Amino acid sequence: MRHNLKKVLFVSAAAMMALTACSTNETEVTEAxxxxxxxxxxxxxxxxxxxxxxxxxxxxxxxxxxxMFKEATGYDVEVxxxxxxxxxxxxAAEKGNPQWDVVWIxxxxxxxNLSKEGELMTDFEIENAENLTDFSKTLVPENKCFYPTGxxxxxxxxxxxxxxxxxxxxxxxxxxxxxxxxxxxxMADPGVAAPAYPLAAYFMDNMGMEGGQEYFTAMFEQGxxxxxxxxxxxxxxxCTLAVTSHSSTTVTSHSVS
Numbered sequence: 220m221r222h223n224l225k226k227v228l229f230v231s232a233a234a235m236m237a238l239t240a241c242s243t244n245e246t247e248v249t250e251a252x253x254x255x256x257x258x259x260x261x262x263x264x265x266x267x268x269x270x271x272x273x274x275x276x277x278x279x280x281x282x283x284x285x286x287m288f289k290e291a292t293g294y295d296v297e298v299x300x301x302x303x304x305x306x307x308x309x310x311a312a313e314k315g316n317p318q319w320d321v322v323w324i325x326x327x328x329x330x331x332n333l334s335k336e337g338e339l340m341t342d343f344e345i346e347n348a349e350n351l352t353d354f355s356k357t358l359v360p361e362n363k364c365f366y367p368t369g370x371x372x373x374x375x376x377x378x379x380x381x382x383x384x385x386x387x388x389x390x391x392x393x394x395x396x397x398x399x400x401x402x403x404x405x406m407a408d409p410g411v412a413a414p415a416y417p418l419a420a421y422f423m424d425n426m427g428m429e430g431g432q433e434y435f436t437a438m439f440e441q442g443x444x445x446x447x448x449x450x451x452x453x454x455x456x457x458c459t460l461a462v463t464s465h466s467s468t469t470v471t472s473h474s475v476s
Contacts, residue, residue, distance in 0.1 A: 272297040276306050277323040303329075304411050314338065327358065327365065328417050334364035374418045392422070395438060402442035409445075 272295040275284065281300035288296045299319070301309065307329050310322065317338065324330065333339050341362040348359070348366060358367045376395075378388040389395055395404050407415035423431035435443070 269294050273321065274299065274319045275321045275323060276301075276309065276319045278303055278306055278325060302411060303416065310338075323368070326416055327367070328420050330365050331360055334360070334362055339364045374421065393434075396434065396441065398441065400441070404438065404441070405444035407445065 273288070274297045276299050277284070278301060281298045284298055285296040288294065299306075299309070303324060303326055306322070306324055307326070310317065310319065310333065313319070314336075322330065322333075330339070334341055341364045343363055345366060348356075351359070351367065355367045355370065358370070359365075376389060376392070389397070389400065394400070406418075409415040409419040419431075419435075422434055425431075426434055
């Protein structure tokens with residue numbers, strides 16, 4: 220029965236998540252928005268009964284989503300949380316027999332690739348997509364396999380100002396391969412930290428696969444350090460430069476099976 224209900228359930232899930240995201244930079248979700256979502260779900264769900272909880276894979280907000288969704292829709296949610304690498308590995312392991320209904324994760328690239336493999340619903344509409352900002356609307360792919368629920372700041376360079384002056388610090392990513400910065404650069408590990416993956420993908424897209432590989436090869440040869448997150452870099456202080464990797468878009472999508 221879970222899969223028979225999934226389209227109705229996902230409409231409500233995506234609607235609520237989009238409402239939440241659209242209000243992130245301005246106000247909290249209002250009681251009126253929750254009531255409106257409840258009304259929409261009631262009208263669409265009819266007399267359908269839920270036999271199993273909606274299964275949501277995500278890497279954030281796992282403490283609040285079940286209660287918020289239950290309040291807005293009346294349906295139960297089972298949340299499976301993990302970092303980006305864990306979540307995508309779980310999805311890959313379940314290919315052909317997915318155990319999830321909705322994925323909400325910080326990586327539009329990974330989710331889009333799932334749609335290319337036929338693992339996602341496509342061409343679906345959500346009622347409150349019009350509430351997305353103009354910029355967020357540009358992030359919705361042509362096949363509408365996902366909708367953005369939040370965006371992070373672009374990847375940037377940060378440096379210790381007790382080591383480098385503004386004139387001495389690198390101004391571009393390309394400058395990080397300069398020998399004078401050898402052993403001083405750190406970034407989050409794309410294999411573990413979800414936002415770091417699209418940042419690494421940016422280099423491959425901007426420089427081409429060969430150019431991107433050459434870039435990272437040069438960086439590793441000069442002692443590039445990788446961490447699960449930049450907090451470790453700041454605490455242990457072995458690096459004086461860091462490439463921050465919160466550069467992704469949080470998206471929500473739905474399994475086809």
